[in-house]
Amino acid sequence: MSFTDKSCTEFVEALASKAPVPGGGGASALVGALGMALGSMVGSLTVGKPKFADVEADVQELMRKADALQKSLLGLVERDAEVFEPLSRAYGMPKETDEQKAEKARVMEACLRECCAVPLEIMQCCAEAIDLHESFAEKGTAIAISDVGCGVICCKAAMQSASLNVFINTKWMEDRAYAEEINTTANAMLDTYTAKADAIFADVDARFK
Amino acid sequence: MSFTDKSCTEFVEALASKAPVPGGGGASALVGALGMALGSMVGSLTVGKPKFADVEADVQELMRKADALQKSLLGLVERDAEVFEPLSRAYGMPKETDEQKAEKARVMEACLRECCAVPLEIMQCCAEAIDLHESFAEKGTAIAISDVGCGVICCKAAMQSASLNVFINTKWMEDRAYAEEINTTANAMLDTYTAKADAIFADVDARFK
Numbered sequence: 001m002s003f004t005d006k007s008c009t010e011f012v013e014a015l016a017s018k019a020p021v022p023g024g025g026g027a028s029a030l031v032g033a034l035g036m037a038l039g040s041m042v043g044s045l046t047v048g049k050p051k052f053a054d055v056e057a058d059v060q061e062l063m064r065k066a067d068a069l070q071k072s073l074l075g076l077v078e079r080d081a082e083v084f085e086p087l088s089r090a091y092g093m094p095k096e097t098d099e100q101k102a103e104k105a106r107v108m109e110a111c112l113r114e115c116c117a118v119p120l121e122i123m124q125c126c127a128e129a130i131d132l133h134e135s136f137a138e139k140g141t142a143i144a145i146s147d148v149g150c151g152v153i154c155c156k157a158a159m160q161s162a163s164l165n166v167f168i169n170t171k172w173m174e175d176r177a178y179a180e181e182i183n184t185t186a187n188a189m190l191d192t193y194t195a196k197a198d199a200i201f202a203d204v205d206a207r208f209k
Numbered sequence: 210m211s212f213t214d215k216s217c218t219e220f221v222e223a224l225a226s227k228a229p230v231p232g233g234g235g236a237s238a239l240v241g242a243l244g245m246a247l248g249s250m251v252g253s254l255t256v257g258k259p260k261f262a263d264v265e266a267d268v269q270e271l272m273r274k275a276d277a278l279q280k281s282l283l284g285l286v287e288r289d290a291e292v293f294e295p296l297s298r299a300y301g302m303p304k305e306t307d308e309q310k311a312e313k314a315r316v317m318e319a320c321l322r323e324c325c326a327v328p329l330e331i332m333q334c335c336a337e338a339i340d341l342h343e344s345f346a347e348k349g350t351a352i353a354i355s356d357v358g359c360g361v362i363c364c365k366a367a368m369q370s371a372s373l374n375v376f377i378n379t380k381w382m383e384d385r386a387y388a389e390e391i392n393t394t395a396n397a398m399l400d401t402y403t404a405k406a407d408a409i410f411a412d413v414d415a416r417f418k
Contacts, residue, residue, distance in 0.1 A: 008213040008220050009283055012242045016249035016279060023250070024359035027243050031363055033221045034236050040225035041232070070225060074218055146377045150233035150370035154240055157366030160410065161359035167417035168355045201369065208376035 003081060004030070004074045020088055025080035025115075025165040029122045032158035033073035036129040038151030040066040042140035055139045062135050069132070073125050073158075080118045080165075087111035105174065112169045116182055119165035123186060126159035127193045134200055149204030156197035163190055212290060213239070213283045229297055234289035234324075234374040238331045241367030242282035245338040247360030249275040251349035264348045271344050278341070282334050282367075289327045289374075296320035314383065321378045325391060328374035332395060335368035336402045342409055358413030365406035372399055 003011060003022050011030070015022050043063040046052050052059065090111045093104040133152040137145065166186045170179040212220060212231050220239070224231050252272040255261050261268065299320045302313040342361040346354065375395045379388040 004217040007216055008239055008242075008286070011217050012239075012246045012279060012283065015243060015246035016253060016276070018250065018253035024247060024356045027247055027359060027363065030217055030221075031240050031243060031366070033217075034224060034240060037221045037224035038233060038236055041227065044225060044227035067225070070221060074221065077217070146373045147233045149373045150236060153366045153369045154236065157240070157362045160362045164355045164358045164414060164417065167414070171417050205373060205376070208373065208380050 002078050004077050021081035021084050022077065023080070023084065023165075024161060025084070025119045025122065026077045028119065028158045028161040028165065029073045029076040029080060029125075031154055031161065032122060032126045032129060033070050033077075035126075035151045035154030035158060036066055036070045036073060036132070038147045038154065039129065039133045039136045040070065041147050042136045042144040042151075045144045046139070046141045049141070052139075052141065058135075059139055062132055062139070066129070066132050066136075069125050069129050073122065073129075076118060076122050076125065080122075083111075083114040083118050087115050108172075109174055112173050113178075116166055116169035116173075119162040119169075120182060120186060122162035123159050123166065123189050126155045126162065127189050129155040130159075130193050130197045130200070134196070137200060137204065145204055145207060149201050152197045152200045152204075156194055156201075159190065159193055159197075211287050213286050230290035230293050231286065232289070232293065232374075233370060234293070234328045234331065235286045237328065237367045237370040237374065238282045238285040238289060238334075240363050240370065241331060241335045241338060242279050242286075244335075244360045244363030244367060245275055245279045245282060245341070247356045247363065248338065248342045248345045249279065250356050251345045251353040251360075254353045255348070255350045258350070261348075261350065267344075268348055271341055271348070274337070275341050275345075278334050278338050282331065282338075285327060285331050285334065289331075292320070292323040292327050296324050317381075318383055321382050322387075325375055325378035325382075328371040328378075329391060329395060331371035332368050332375065332398050335364045335371065336398050338364040339368075339402050339406050339409070343405070346409060346413065354413055354416060358410050361406045361409045361413075365403055365410075368399065368402055368406075 015027055043059050046059050090107045095101045095104050133148050137148045163186050170182050173179040224236055249272055252268050255268050299316045304310045304313050342357050346357045372395050379391050382388040
């Protein structure tokens with residue numbers, strides 16, 4: 001059974017256990033999917049209403065993009081678990097001879113790249129999700145504006161949480177040029193999108209003050 | 210079927226739909242439960258290991274508290290949906306006569322108090338969850354320190370997200386003294402705990418730099 005087919009309670013319990021997966025990466029992807037779904041809800045409450053006829057096509061397009069991102073993020077919950085297993089096996093490889101050491105280093109480096117690529121993709125999905133929230137706030141019905149705020153702040157946390165799972169893997173890479181390239185990409189996304197998410201959240205929050 | 214018995218995918222899809230529940234409040238509680246579970250995982254990976262024998266009892270106690278909070282937060286996913294239904298019915302009450310207006314106002318005020326109490330309780334659970342993450346970071350195994358960072362930042366987002374669901378209800382209360390009292394409590398929690406969560410996250414993040 002896939003992790004996203006588990007009930008919410010079962011997923012939470014599996015996360016709390018000592019089982020190696022799901023872990024922080026998978027939880028990040030799920031929180032991102034929950035955040036994106038809150039944005040979509042605003043779209044769902046907007047479309048088909050005469051009052052919003054002039055933005056109907058735009059909102060439908062936003063909803064298609066949001067639905068695709070939501071599916072990608074749920075898929076990344078599974079992917080994160082899949083790539084972790086080979087890394088955990090690689091840690092146990094023998095390193096008694098020089099040949100074994102070299103082979104272990106080679107396998108470890110390949111596994112770290114895989115384990116890093118998944119949370120980086122989660123971050124990229126969250127960046128797109130934050131952009132979509134901005135559009136839902138602009139074009140969607142005001143009656144669900146609090147859900148835009150809830151959604152965007154969840155996507156921000158999902159991105160920050162995923163970033164730790166990028167950095168924990170780049171830290172151990174031997175190819176420092178590659179590791180630094182990934183870190184630069186991740187840090188640039190964090191800089192841009194945590195600020196953007198905070199601005200959208202603050203704008204929603206101000207409407208209730 | 211309860212919402213937390215739904216699969217993760219079904220919950221995300223229900224959230225994205227135009228159905229009134231689950232909404233931002235329920236999603237906040239689930240994100241809080243996911244965050245707390247990540248803290249518990251650090252405990253699960255710590256207990257029973259000779260290296261951590263001197264903190265075994267402390268970590269066991271933290272895990273008991275975390276498990277109770279996790280269950281409370283999952284319960285609040287359901288509670289949030291339960292209290293929303295009477296409010297949505299109250300909006301539709303007739304207000305043609307003075308008697309009807311007075312009755313509607315009375316029922317609305319009672320419903321707003323209920324709808325406000327649930328996200329406030331979610332915030333309180335998240336505050337305790339953030340405190341527990343601080344303890345897990347101090348006493349738990351360093352091999353899972355990234356999960357403390359992931360967990361605490363999810364609990365922070367859950368608290369912020371729940372706060373919007375407090376403010377959206379206090380805004381419409383007629384009893385302004387009561388509304389302001391709730392707002393003051395919520396804002397004090399936000400001030401203390403978003404800063405605390407950020408400090409814990411930054412401390413974890415710094416270990417990978």
